[in-house]
Amino acid sequence: MSAEHETSPLKRKSSLVASAKAVAWAFVGLRRRSDLDRDVASLNPLHVVAVGFVGVFLFVVSLIVLVNWVVAK
Numbered sequence: 001m002s003a004e005h006e007t008s009p010l011k012r013k014s015s016l017v018a019s020a021k022a023v024a025w026a027f028v029g030l031r032r033r034s035d036l037d038r039d040v041a042s043l044n045p046l047h048v049v050a051v052g053f054v055g056v057f058l059f060v061v062s063l064i065v066l067v068n069w070v071v072a073k
Contacts, residue, residue, distance in 0.1 A: 019047040023055050 022039045025031045 014043045014047060016047055019043055019051045023048060023051045027055060
């Protein structure tokens with residue numbers, strides 16, 4: 001392939017919704033190889049990292065809230 005046809009990973013067009021779906025499936029651990037290959041080719045890595053950090057933050061906060069709710073009872 002020539003360099004003019006390759007796009008930089010940071011200039012890929014993708015939506016945050018597609019990144020969020022890919023990260024959610026990654027959290028679950030269920031993903032087809034073909035879907036992974038498609039995501040690698042189309043998703044912006046910065047979107048995936050940002051959505052991943054938000055997902056981890058929300059997961060940790062939800063665990064803290066759940067533990068505090070259970071301990072308070």
